[in-house]
Amino acid sequence: MAAQTDRSALSDHYDIVIVGAGPVGLMLSTCLARWGYKIKHIDNRAEPTPTGRADGIQPRSLDLLRNMGLKSAIMAHQPARVYEVAFWDPPKNGKGIVRTGTWASCPSFIDARYPFTTLLHQGLIERVFIADLKKNAVEVQRPWTITGFTSNEKEDSEYPVTVQIEHVDGTASEKIKAKYLFGGEGGKSFVRDQLKIGVTHKDPIAHVWGVMDGVVNTDFPDIKMKCTIHSEHGSIMVIPREDNMVRLYIQIASSTDADWHPRKTATAEEVQASAKKIFAPYTIEWERLEWFSVYPIGQGISDKYTLDHRVFLGGDACHTHSPKAGQGMNTAFLDAQNLAWKIHAVESGFARRSLLETYEPERKDVAETLLSFDNKYAKLFSQRPPPASTVAAASASATAATSTAGQEENEFIKTFKESCAFTSGYGVFYKANALNWSAAHPAQSHVVHPASTKLVPGRLFMNADVTRVVDANTAHLEQEVPLNGAFRLFVFAGKPSVTAQALRDLASGMARKGSFYTAYTRPDIESVSHHERHNPHSHFFTVCSIFAAKRSSIEISRDLPALLARYRDNVYADDRHAVSAHAKMGLDEERGAVVVVRPDGYTGFVVALAEGSATVDALNQYFGSFCTKKLGEAQSLL
Template identity: 70%
Template sequence: MATGPKQAKYDIVIIGAGPVGLLLSTCLARWGYKIKHIDMRPEPTVTGRADGIQPRSLDLLRNMGLKRAIMANTPAKVYEVAFWDPKQNGSGIHRTGTWPSCPSFIDARYPFTTLLHQGLIERVFIADLNKNNVTIQRPWRVIGFENDGKDKDYPVQVSLSHVDGHESETVRAKYLFSGEGARSFVREQLGVKITHKDPIANVWGVMDGVVRTNFPDIKMKCTIHSDAGSIMVIPREANMVRLYIQIATSTDSDWDPRKTATTEEVQAAAKKILAPYWIEWDRIEWYSVYPIGQGIADRYTLDERVFMGGDCCHTHSPKAGQGMNTAFLDAQNLAWKIHHVESGFADRSILKSYESERKLIAEKLLNFDSSYAKLFSARQPSAGEVQDATKNADKEEHQENEFVKMFKASCEFTSGYGVAYDPNIFNWSESHPAQHPLFLSAAKNRTKARTGRIMAPATVTRVCDANVVHLEQEVPLNGSYRIYLFVGKPTVTKNAVADFAYGLGKKTSFYSAYTRPDVDTIDYHERHLPHSKFFTICTIFNAHRPDIEIHEMLPEPLARYHDHVYADDVWDQRVPNAKAAAHAKMGLPEDEGGVVVVRPDGYVGCVVKLVHGSGTVDALNEYFGSFCVKKLGSDVAQL
């Protein structure tokens, strides 16, 4: 071994304790990895910064068991967005419309945005990390790193230093992750360039404060255009309100990215914009002015050892509140892939999909943000202009302007449910290496469980305790694939279920090949991972709960997951005519069922028909065999 004996070794070194670093750290700490986590700041965020948790992110936080702690801070909730525009007679602003922030066409458990300052969110993660004996080393920074390969298992050397420069250490790690934010030492050292999708940069002022006002929508999210400028209002916890004001834009003739404004100037501008309503400040909690352009890193990793995520990889306007949410999903995406490689389940090549999946999302985000921000920044026509422009003012006023149209179209995106990963090794498609006639697809078979998309929420009854539960939340974010066996009618599929169980039990099945080494000593009360660390099986019957006898109707290994057996007997307003709503929401036949494989992050991997014989498991062996380490489905199981 080339390195000195004194260098400590870690599975991962994480730089930066903002949302992306913390979520990654929290996952990996729970799954038993050894982590060095540093942050330049002496303490977590005190005030301000990001504050919007989208519906999809709230699902994720709940899946991590952190939602209750987040909600204990009594955040504001945004259900609707209001649009205000100049009155045509020049006498100030009026409301021209409102729109749900997560309209009912999106099937969301929590159809609202949760507003809470970043520091409170960070503290929830930090408390969880502390339970797993991870503390953030502060204020420390990274001063050098190299994937020198001198240690095969720990190929990355990382040098760290206290920000005062008096203390430093050099460690070795399997991975280095930069969640440093927009100014990233790691990105710079790697020579990764930022591509500016939209050449226009802006200077934004953002102010959190407690206000008094007679503006009626002060507790709603509002975009306000007036003859005196534009502003965005976002309600916050503890009677606070956040105002975003655009101070300068690179299209201005006197553009200066260092242009600034005092709090008094912003307050004065806000007063003019809100007229005829009045507004006064009790206090200002936080104020910041920052220039920002749209940028996206050309690469998220060069070697699948040193990774980047969050603001380090993508910057954009603050308008749609997407920064923190995108960061969360970056981290979640990387966490389980590292886990699957390091625990010997999956081939190292899967790590390439981190960049391909998440960069695509960032590109979509920037495209979205660009049009959204342009519309926001654009001054609305003034009263006189409007009067000139149209004789029939009333009709014109009630037509939706471009901004509102854009907003409606983008709800799916802003809610977080618009994320769709392209077909790849995880997201089955006709071109996937696994080819088996039993794979179902949205295009051909009208299944509603679309690969690369989040699994639809469904309410079911848990058989063992009759609790009414949310199926999509039943398996926690534990790094395992979720195998949802939709049984259909038990009388119809009895043999298919038996064959499925038999297939799982074969030594070379995807399931049995990855049996836990400690399977014989596993706790009787283990609910999720009794046999394998990589699979949790949920079985859903199209039957009434009292008619289901787990141990009579399910063979092993399915019966072992007795806490994950469900009755699909809860009526759902979205599929009012379905007898088995969860089956219907997946687009599966209510009698014959089917198998939905969901990735550890909640996105659908593949959907397979449930049939007599070995076919169903054969198809799954092909699917998992395309990226896992062991050879599956033959009699030679072990590498």
């Protein structure tokens, strides 16, 4: 938190007011609470989601939850895991449905750490966050709602936002001063409406969907898989759930129907009757109905995510779309994570306020990609299957080993395959800016972005297995630094005999006064415990060193200069696979490289590990492009 404030202790002054305790609000709140911010978090529901709503955690989101130490609490609920998607269509000749193919939900080319979708009731997921918030003394105030707000930085540069909130029954109200306001209230966002931010509907076609959670008795063989079923009686999507449950999505109406009405509805019994027809010749009976809902969905995207970089929107308040690809909660998580660390970087004095201007373009671009994908996908899902005549005859050339019917893939399956990378979350990327290096970035020199590297700024850092030197444990390198708000410096140190001088130069350059590293030293550096693993010198950097050598050959105190050796628990041997992590990322196995990874796990910058000052100079240029201090000028040693 900003050190200059003396109003932080006032009971009506908060760092941030968060409206809405769904996935986006809870993720934001949880991150900021861990980093010590004072939070007013409200939700207009009396309790967390009791049934229904979102349920799909995509592979990249599971990585994030693990990075926050929350994965095991999620997995303790024994969620369903979707590894494959099955496609069912009418048979070429005859009635009913047949399986026409299956496809890995997250194929191996994506290289996900957890190549499956995790299915769990949103309420259980919310409770994992709420339990974590409690550890940091943050409680969601319920059922409270926002009734008004203003934002004026000229009047109050420190706490420019004033927020009125009240109990939903009107019996109590509060007026709060805050540095930020976040609207994570879902599609019907009061904050967005007050800001008069419009919503653009990418696809003019709207749909009415029915969704039903329950326990069934069926002889349909793929009831524990994700399925898309097209039949002459309509289409259904099947999603397995925890506790023997299954979710069915069924399209009830489309604005292209002759009798279209957005209020068109259906009873649970009608949807069940429809489902029975679609599943035929298989039988399906409901033993228990947990949740049923009918709702119209238009594809919409908020025109802005913020007006003044004090009041922000995220999650469903910014983007609505069909539930088909299980993206809603996941996009919400990543909106919040993206904003959280940027607010932290600015408020803690590390980054210039303009860093916040990267939130909207980075996340709005992802939402736009999502909507155009969803548009294509939802249309294909809801359309009648192509007539038999257009389906090519069985072809021995089909490369898809899992295509059971041997038919040529139809458009739907093709779209699905192409989109796996995106839906897994691994395909999400951010365009060039100060954080994501490009040829237009101020950091330019002969050591910057070695030609061989396969790491792409703006894309996720790659997953890699390594051996931790101090305890010989197998480690997942991409997970070794927790979501602590710090930039991650991965020093790929190549061969110790080759890089010794370059490592010494790197360390002494980092230790130099005015370097990116020393410019943001912890004020309490003298009293930091020797057990502190990730932030011994600075809250803004965690360093990991990886040698392309056998673990048993590495002596940390001999092979690393003291500054790097201080991170002794973050020193690794790249000796686990025939293809090393160095090689996988296209980094020189002898000479190494330094990779800067953003606090949210995206690659920011890659620089060769060179003797002399070039490597640190480049790092100073990179961080200097968004940090508050002028870096790399003062040359005197610490």
